Amino acid sequence: MNILIVDDERKNLKLLEVLLYPNYNVFKAIDGTSALDILNTNKVDLVLLDIMMPGMSGYEVCSVIKKNKSTIDIPVIMLTSLNDDESQVKGLSLGAADFITKPFKLEVLEARVKTQLSLKKAQDELKNFNSKLKVMVKERTRELEVTQEVTIECMASLAGYRDIETGYHIKRTQTYVKELAIQLKEHPKFKDYLDDTTIEMLYISAPLHDIGKVAIPDAILLKPDKLTDEEFAIMKNHPVIGCEAIAKSEKRLKGNSFLRFAREVAVAHHEKWDGSGYPYGLKGDNIPIPGRLMAIADVYDALVTKRPYKEPFSHEKAVGIITEGRGTHFDPEIVDAFLSVQDKFRKIALRLSDDKTK
Numbered sequence: 308m309n310i311l312i313v314d315d316e317r318k319n320l321k322l323l324e325v326l327l328y329p330n331y332n333v334f335k336a337i338d339g340t341s342a343l344d345i346l347n348t349n350k351v352d353l354v355l356l357d358i359m360m361p362g363m364s365g366y367e368v369c370s371v372i373k374k375n376k377s378t379i380d381i382p383v384i385m386l387t388s389l390n391d392d393e394s395q396v397k398g399l400s401l402g403a404a405d406f407i408t409k410p411f412k413l414e415v416l417e418a419r420v421k422t423q424l425s426l427k428k429a430q431d432e433l434k435n436f437n438s439k440l441k442v443m444v445k446e447r448t449r450e451l452e453v454t455q456e457v458t459i460e461c462m463a464s465l466a467g468y469r470d471i472e473t474g475y476h477i478k479r480t481q482t483y484v485k486e487l488a489i490q491l492k493e494h495p496k497f498k499d500y501l502d503d504t505t506i507e508m509l510y511i512s513a514p515l516h517d518i519g520k521v522a523i524p525d526a527i528l529l530k531p532d533k534l535t536d537e538e539f540a541i542m543k544n545h546p547v548i549g550c551e552a553i554a555k556s557e558k559r560l561k562g563n564s565f566l567r568f569a570r571e572v573a574v575a576h577h578e579k580w581d582g583s584g585y586p587y588g589l590k591g592d593n594i595p596i597p598g599r600l601m602a603i604a605d606v607y608d609a610l611v612t613k614r615p616y617k618e619p620f621s622h623e624k625a626v627g628i629i630t631e632g633r634g635t636h637f638d639p640e641i642v643d644a645f646l647s648v649q650d651k652f653r654k655i656a657l658r659l660s661d662d663k664t665k
């Protein structure tokens with residue numbers, strides 16, 4: 308291990324070097340400034356520091372060592388001929404680990420140095436262990452996040468197999484939701500809700516918005532024509548079916564999990580601002596925000612993509628229809644956010660076009 312000796316008297320430096328050299332690598336400094344230079348350019352495990360020196364005193368050097376992030380953990384043993392409590396208290400308050408009074412016995416010096424170096428070694432090992440642990444926790448957390456995302460993607464794509472909304476519908480709607488949420492994160496009404504974590508949770512849970520459709524019979528789900536009133540009544544159950552399925556899993560996870568967002572987006576994406584939506588006819592701010600965001604994303608996607616019963620509408624026409632629904636179908640403030648980012652919607656629709664899945 309490396310020990311730095313700082314003393315303005317060359318004979319003291321020599322003496323200490325001779326005493327320590329067989330067991331340790333020794334650096335020597337004749338004053339405070341050269342001591343700090345050595346500390347800046349070398350790995351030092353312990354400093355033996357004389358207090359009374361011309362120029363920078365030992366106290367000043369110790370203070371600099373303990374203020375610097377890269378040297379703060381190096382133990383400092385002060386060497387002093389001042390055998391009084393006051394100077395020891397001063398040194399300790401500046402961060403010194405120990406004191407040795409001159410003239411010292413070789414055995415005392417060796418024992419104190421050994422103790423401080425053992426402590427330093429234990430501290431270094433703990434620090435290394437902690438940083439390894441941090442990396443491991445980060446890796447495990449990321450693995451869990453990926454597992455969540457993959458599970459959701461898998462569930463959502465299974466639901467999609469039976470649906471007429473094929474291709475990149477899931478990917479597009481979750482991206483639209485994210486764009487709207489990012490646009491609204493500074494909005495006074497939404498800023499407390501839409502922090503970065505919530506936006507990420509919304510993004511990964513959005514694909515589950517239509518998961519309840521797995522329980523809708525093929526004859527209704529895949530019907531290319533307009534649904535009868537009776538069929539539509541059955542179709543209107545998909546938000547509640549999805550919500551209940553997610554709620555069961557959510558109970559097992561306890562606490563504030565991403566499934567809360569999945570449940571809210573599933574149950575509320577067909578609610579309308581004026582209360583005329585389904586399944587519960589919720590009105591205005593009573594509609595959970597994830598549902599209000601998905602309402603616009605889902606409708607925009609239905610409008611600009613080809614369906615068995617219709618050709619795709621132009622982006623401009625879709626923007627016109629959504630603007631008309633401001634304050635009736637959709638949350639007016641989310642429509643305003645949509646209008647601000649509509650060009651991003653157009654680009655997402657092109658980039659993730661269903662034609663690319665064929």
Ligand SMILES: [Fe+2]
Pocket residue numbers: 516517545576577
């Ligand atoms: Fe739906």
